[in-house]
Amino acid sequence: MLLRRMDWAELIWRAVVSAAAGAAGRWIARRLGVARSTVRGWLSRFATVVERVRAHFTGWALLKGPGLSAVEPAGTPMGDAVAAVVVAAQAAGAESVWRFVSAATGGRLLCNTSAPWPTPWMW
Numbered sequence: 305m306l307l308r309r310m311d312w313a314e315l316i317w318r319a320v321v322s323a324a325a326g327a328a329g330r331w332i333a334r335r336l337g338v339a340r341s342t343v344r345g346w347l348s349r350f351a352t353v354v355e356r357v358r359a360h361f362t363g364w365a366l367l368k369g370p371g372l373s374a375v376e377p378a379g380t381p382m383g384d385a386v387a388a389v390v391v392a393a394q395a396a397g398a399e400s401v402w403r404f405v406s407a408a409t410g411g412r413l414l415c416n417t418s419a420p421w422p423t424p425w426m427w
Contacts, residue, residue, distance in 0.1 A: 316346050316414070317402035323347050324378070324386040349414040354381045357413070361388035364408055369395030 315336055322332045329347060333340040350357070362375050365388060372395060378387045389405055398404035405413055 313406040313411075313413070314400075314402045317405055319343050319346050320350050320382070321386055323350075324380065324382040346414065349416070350385075351382065353414070354385045358385040358388045361385070361392040361408070364392035365395045368392065368397075 315338070319332050319336060319338075322335070323329070327335075329343045330340055332347075333343040336343070358381070365372055365375055369391070372391070375384075375388045375391045378384050390401055392408070393401040393404040396404060
């Protein structure tokens with residue numbers, strides 16, 4: 305779970321990945337079986353932290369993947385953030401991207417807070 309969210313991190317992550325791939329909110333909501341307003345809330349909040357997500361997970365990727373020199377851009381802010389998360393999870397050897405996302409942000413991926421997310425040296 306993510307803090308202050310009633311839905312599983314996996315479900316939220318699937319919505320974010322779908323949106324980054326260009327899917328519309330209505331289609332995502334229907335496919336995931338959640339209210340359109342719920343998906344809109346997730347995506348809206350993610351859009352406000354998208355640059356922070358990209359930077360945070362690019363740092364994780366570069367730290368955990370010693371041979372990695374950059375994370376390839378995907379062409380959109382949301383796509384770039386998703387790409388950084390996926391590369392970081394792979395570099396960390398995570399079994400599950402969405403679990404890695406939750407752990408690497410202390411469950412605060414979509415929180416409205418200025419508290420810092422955990423960094424690799426905090427673990």
